[in-house]
Amino acid sequence: MQRFLDLADFSREEIVELIDLARRLEQHPEPRVLAGRILGLVFFNPSLRTLASFQAGMARLGGTSFVITPGQGTWQLETCLGTVMNGGAAEHVREGLPVLASYCDALGIRAFAEGKDLARDLAETAFHTMAEVVDKPLINLESAMNHPCQALADWKTMDELGVPRRGKFVLSWVQHPRALPLAVPAATVHMAAQRGMDVVVLRPEGYALPPEIMDKARAAAAAAGGSLRETAQRDEALAGAHVLYAKEWGSTAHYGDVEGDATLRARLADWCVTPEWFAAAAPDCKFMHCLPVRRNVAVADAVLDSARSIVQREAYNRMTAQMAVLHRMLSRGE
Ligand code: CP
DSSP states (O other), rough: OOOOSSSGGGGGGHHHHHHHHHHHHHOEEEEEETOOOOOOOOEEOSSHHHHHHHHHHHHHTEEEEEEOBBBTTTTEEEEEETTOOOOOEEEEEEEEEHOOOOOOOOHEEEEOOOSHHHHHHHTHHHHHHTTOOOOOEEEEESSOOOOOHHHHHEEEEHHHHHHHHEEEEEEOOOOOOOOOOOOHHHHHHHHHHHOOOEEEEEEETTTTOHHHHHHHHHHHHHHHHHHEEESHHHHHHHOOSSSEEEEEEOOOOOTTOHHHHHHHTTTTTOOOOOOOGTTTOOTEEEEEESSSSBBBTTBOHHHHHHHHHHHHHHHHHHHHHHHHHHHHHHTOOO
């Protein structure tokens, strides 16, 4: 495997094989398989799970890693092409990333959406600028519109907790003090569709996912025998649901418009998941969230602390799923 950038680049069967490998590595650890291998991790944005789970996963396979946080102890890196670099960035990714890639066997990059120009973010312009100068295996640690590592971990989590493959999966917008990127909702809706589920995107007016994201997921659903639709009607969306996956994202009707988004979300305080949301759901409906989450803004304590919540399992599976990716990418048997 040379690149792990988008779950959509892999067939359903290839994803199932990766999850099987992750399970095998849990049952039969291979603590020396990546001895002598080095993973470079570049974080333009903060992280808790992605950073720690990649370092821990690499160490559990016998490899090592280094972390670069541009601008924090290292030079700030410019990502835009054609920029007159007379500002804060001392170095361009076109020089900096090949240097880092030359020190390691695989590189991971996290670079969130700029959140100003929807078309530019949908095109993954910044990530592509970086990917094209990296000549080593490359992992997307969350880009403008994708988070494949989260999606793989969530798929594995649903499999091991017995969520039916053909079950009903509701991705719901939830409240947050400010607009957040579309990467997780885009990756999540595609993952559930590719798994073959009946997917419903529940969101208030002004927060519809862009057609580019919905069309891609709809095609995946059709190929896997599932379905995809969106609604603003909570009761109808959640009736019979097997999974409620909560996520915060910014208004697509006011993309890049901080005030417009703030005005809209100020009226949406009731989009905080409470136990009442599950009234008509399947009895064993699971609650999922990628974390981090703001308690009692996005999700009530009573949900996060309930038996429905599988957020800790999702976070744990970040490590186990990524170990399978690293194994495929870097073990010499491949
Ligand atoms: N879910 C996730 O990617 O968490 P971090 O932002 O902490 O890495």
